[in-house]
Amino acid sequence: MKNFRVVFLTSLLVTLLLNGIIGSVASTTLNQSVELKEIGQLDTNGWAANVQVQDNIAYVSDTITGLHIINISNPQNPTELGQYNEDVAELHEMLVDGNLVYLADYTYGFKILNISDPKNPTLESYFHDGGEVGRFEIAGNLVFIVDFVSGLEIINISDLTNLTELVQYNTDINYMYNIEINNDLAYVSNFISSTESKIKILNISDIYSIDEIAEYTIAGEPFTIEFTGDIAYSVCSFGGVKIFNISNPLSLHELGSYDDGGNAVAIDFYEGYAIIADRDDGVEVLDVSTPTAPIEIAGYLDGGSAAGVHVVGNLIYVADGENGLEILQIEINTTGTTTPDITSILLIVSAAGIIVIIVVVVKRRES
Secondary structure, three states: OHHHHHHHHHHHHHHHHHHHHHHHHOEEEEEEEEEEEEEEEEOOOOOEEEEEEEOOEEEEEEOOOEEEEEEOOOOOOOEEEEEEOOOOOOEEEEEEEOOEEEEEEOOOEEEEEEOOOOOOOEEEEEEOOOOOEEEEEEEOOEEEEEEOOOEEEEEEOOOOOOOEEEEEEOOOOOOEEEEEEEOOEEEEEEOOOOOEEEEEEEEOOOOOOOEEEEEEEEEOEEEEEEEEOOEEEEEEEOOEEEEEEOOOHHHOEEEEEEOOOOEEEEEEEEOOEEEEEEOOOEEEEEEOOOOOOOEEEEEEOOOOOOOEEEEEOOEEEEEOEOOOEEEEEEEEEEEEEEEOOHHHHHHHHHHHHHHHHHHHHHHHHHO
């Protein structure tokens, strides 16, 4: 009986040691699958170009029917609260901030709407000098507007009743369309060719003495640029998604790119994934955890023309062209598999051998 206890305790000890060792050396592989499904939709009766969400309201700019203000407290049943469609030709760029909505209209210029009463949005102010307005960025009391005709225009919006132009800056690129601001630098680009475009980097720390510090030529037409630290994501129509290291603006370094031949125009992020609006391919989810090798892991296309995207929680709000507002739910499923490596296998074999030897020795002593 004593020898039996020795065998039992020794085997138990070896087993416990092995469990600890194997657990430390075994490799666990996590596999993630992403699923997109539509849970809500509302037709804007035109061509939805952009969407932003604030609280339980979605603001959708439609190039034909104007601004739509939509109650999304129940995302499965969005309902329209109000609409603004006076002097609307082609609304596209939009920024919602508190009780104000800033809009870019290709024909009628830059507008500011008061949305304190969502059911009755009203025009607060506007600026238009006859040009063709592209996109804009707001920094403090200044709005930076790019104009196909006039170039970069900087407007003082501290007094909403009296918008005044402070600076007009022209570059040598034609049809300037896009602007993105990162700290004291403005990244401006044109919209002229399906093959290549220019990105210029301007130092705007002194708006009265703007200095061009760099210029780059890239494939496609940059629709928007988003920054996360030292990484910039440029979404290019006819050029896909390009990822740059911008730690040194004087020497941008392209890390990686993804292009499936579609027409990518907007980007947002969800838990490390890039959510792309592509007019040809719908909504695409890219794994950008390795910037040098982004890969598509999910997508959703129902025949619309995804032009704008805004992610809130696990919901993706899509301005889907002729389909109006679409609301998608994103689900990430994670599974793991644990696989012992060669060291673990050798330890198991060795342990089995030890137990056999102990048993043999004990039996010999008993005999």
